[in-house]
Amino acid sequence: MLLVDWVAITAVCVGIAGVSGDKIIDGTEAKAHSRPYMAYLEIHINNKIYCYGGTLIHPEFILSAAHCQGESIMALLGAHDLSKRNRSWQVIPVMDILPHENYNNATQANDIMLLKLKRTARITNEVQTISIAKSNEVFKIDTLCSVAGWGTTVTKGPISHVLREVDGKIQANCPSDSQICARGPGSKGTCNGDSGSPLICSDSKNSPRAVGLVSYRDRKTCEDVHRRNVYTKVSAYQDWIENKIKSLSSD
Template sequence: MKFAFALATIAAVVLAQDDVAPDNNFIEIVGGTEAKVGQHRYLAGLKRSATATTSCGGSLIAPNVILTAAHCTGSGLTTVVVGSHFLSGSSDGELAKVTKEIRHPKYVASTNANDVAILLLDRSITTIAPVAVSFETVPADVVTWVRGWGRTTSGGIQSQVLKEVSVTTWSNAKATTALRPYTVDNTMLAAGGKQGEDSCQGDSGGPLTIEQNGVARLVGVVSWGIGCGDLNKPGVYSRFNTARAFIEPYLKKKNLRVPYLVSEFAEETDEVVADSDVVSALEGGN
């Protein structure tokens, strides 16, 4: 299930992987197989309403926080279904409303640099465990996984069920050469490039994970690409190691590994889970 996705903001040939565009521009996983039901419930589908189909993907990283792509924001995707296996409906998942969209402050729509965003929900998701977020620097030749409900072929129809495919990472230099005239900068991670296996329209914002012993750690989100599943044309994801200062304030305390300052990006009224003890110490509190 490979992405045939690309950023709509870059150029007509490069399609964004989200539901920001009309329904016929959604990106979906190309190739791959149906994911096991109930195994990846941290995945979220972003929709325009509870009865609409999923237009962008996301991941639950804290009880009331979804991590997605910045280019999925600002387009009326105000409803989130977490834990569902299906493109439509919410009976097997948890439904919530988006109360706030927070784009990375250095997001650049024309290049898709820093293409990450936080969605705050109107309620905590209590029956589904958030996925662990990793800020490791992912090198080339690492096997990763991508999942979503995007198109199964470039310009085709969306998958009715959650699909998954494994994609191997590239170096940024090699990916930039393969995707000219577009640049894969240090905020991005390329993966894939096998014929017929990729993310595609509709997969935008969905998770890129590394998995060991059945445990997933989130290292990126679907961002852009040229076509879907074309040979030697990897999909491009947003890296988390360069977005750590933005993402980390929204993680649960037990997942934190270094101190951070919430106040740089979050507001007191956001009601996100934060390590108040660490923040107090860094700000000179007792």
């Protein structure tokens, strides 16, 4: 299905209840097309539509969270305001849905997924790839990073039509070495609908890197100031990502 009516579609998008899934809380609207690697994902499961985020890391591949998998997925690249059709939009069906083989739905371990696009994305000013963090890169505690998404801005609210962003710092004591915890002060962080969106940090050369993927929170509400926003640590899966792309790309 082509995304013919984004106003209607964004109105009916639902988030998965419970700890899985996150949205931007207490953030601000991003500058239009300032994050050209962002992908808006429309996930179809049992005749329902779920809306999540992803990261364009290769002209043929989007990186997202494994719990965002569905029966079919449509990707929208080059978007900012979902209610206003724009020439920059590229609507591309996902051909192959590739969750990590050891993804655990109960614990959210290995919550990472690659999506192979049916056709190669056109690289433009509004649609660009971003590099992933490498296994030998270290992002220390208190490193300032940011996350963006079209998720809701209150726990049970509708998703945002415009891309929103919020800063946060990497925290200590995350559940495992293959995960990163990060959030801002107070309630600043992610919530339902932002799942799969990237945590972006600057490397030693001040270049942006996709360091994490929104995975889950450990409290019921997104506004809980004691919650942890947990991200899949991308660098822990560098080999898995590169091997999948190498075996499946048309290059």
